[in-house]
Amino acid sequence: MSDQIPHACPIEQPHSRRGFLSTVLMVIGVAAGYGLGLLHFLEYLVPLRRKTPKREMFVGTLAEFQVGASVTLRDPRGEEISLTRVHDDKTEPANGFKALSSTCPHLGCKVHWDAGKGEFLCPCHNGVFDKNGIAISGPPAKEKKNLSTFEVRVNKDTGWVYVMVSAGDDNVA
Template structure:
């Protein structure tokens, strides 16, 4: 191995070590929040109370054991042609809570006028993506919604 080739390999090895070290430092200083949050299902309502047609807003609370806090959330449960769906009320633009306008059959964001149809799809305004669907689970006539705490 010549001197030039040795130096080339040494530089590549040092660069790889530096990148790995920077990655480890970054992961230590800025751990991913989502990695620490656990998905859990919480009771939402009785199955017979699910809307067959239309939208119902439901408030529920989730307890985080790690942080020892209870977080109150809400969800829109929608019954329609596509069955039962749960949507997060958080607007995908900048995170405001949307409201359901039953007359216009539209989710409307009060912050910048974002609009979503009953399927959560963007129909107006600046939101870049549809409303986030939340998982639903039905067991023994009880409906549970999944979320991360």
Template sequence: MTPDTPRVPDAPDGAGDRRSFLTKSSTLFMAGGLAAGYGTFAHVAGRFLYPAGPRATTWMFVADLAHFADGTSMKYRTPDGARVLITRRGTAEADASFKALGSTCPHLGCQVHWEPQQQRFFCPCHNGAFNPEGVAISGPPKEAAQTLPSFPLKVDKGLLYIEVPAPAGEEV
């Protein structure tokens, strides 16, 4: 309880340069502390309000590489039912040798298939076509600038795994 408490509402808080510097820096420090504390709380509140992100994913076993020859493709169904076409495009036992694309056309939901001679995925419903990377190159998907969804793949000890949305609920 120091006696320097201002009596008059508008009295300056201190006198002299040193004092004014102290006052200013303490004000700044206070503002910083308040912003840090309540700002983080606001961030927490924001995270609370923002809808939960995409469902957790899980790595699933697909095949052992010995049974998956270069140039071939295999069909895969994710736990939530999405159809995926996995192709092998290289002999190396590396992630880059494989590509997993959802085989459902983003236009109206037909199943696309791989046309090796054309090097493209083709959707027979409305003649949509996609390049090997899943980017639409003609037809309605091209006009809408759509792509086939892609799934991450990894090779581990000669086994191929795919990252897919984790299954939800009791039964799959």
């Protein structure tokens, strides 16, 4: 007779399976919680750029703007915009306009349109911008800082001219 101990018969343990599932669910929950927390932390460090809502600001009719004419407007946030009709585009009238910020990107002086030269001039440090707002001389050109642009829309049926401006009180330039 052998005095070996008989092999222990594996006993089904329903509690161990439940325990395993509980552990898996707990790990998933903790991972999701930490993941969400990490996402919020990253968003705090690197804020996502949200699209600024825009709206149309009516500025006049096509007939009111002669080619070469320039007017200064103020958007709802108080930003001055220089709207110039640089040429007469028969197929896409909006393409004949340029709407640029009147604020010099160097130190914030007001630029003005010189129709004779076809340029925007900043009197503070002799900054010069072409008709598209590209800095061509002075400190803004050295710093490669151009005038901000605004979209212009023209309703072809009515001839009404609009400049797209920020709708809210956001702080996007």
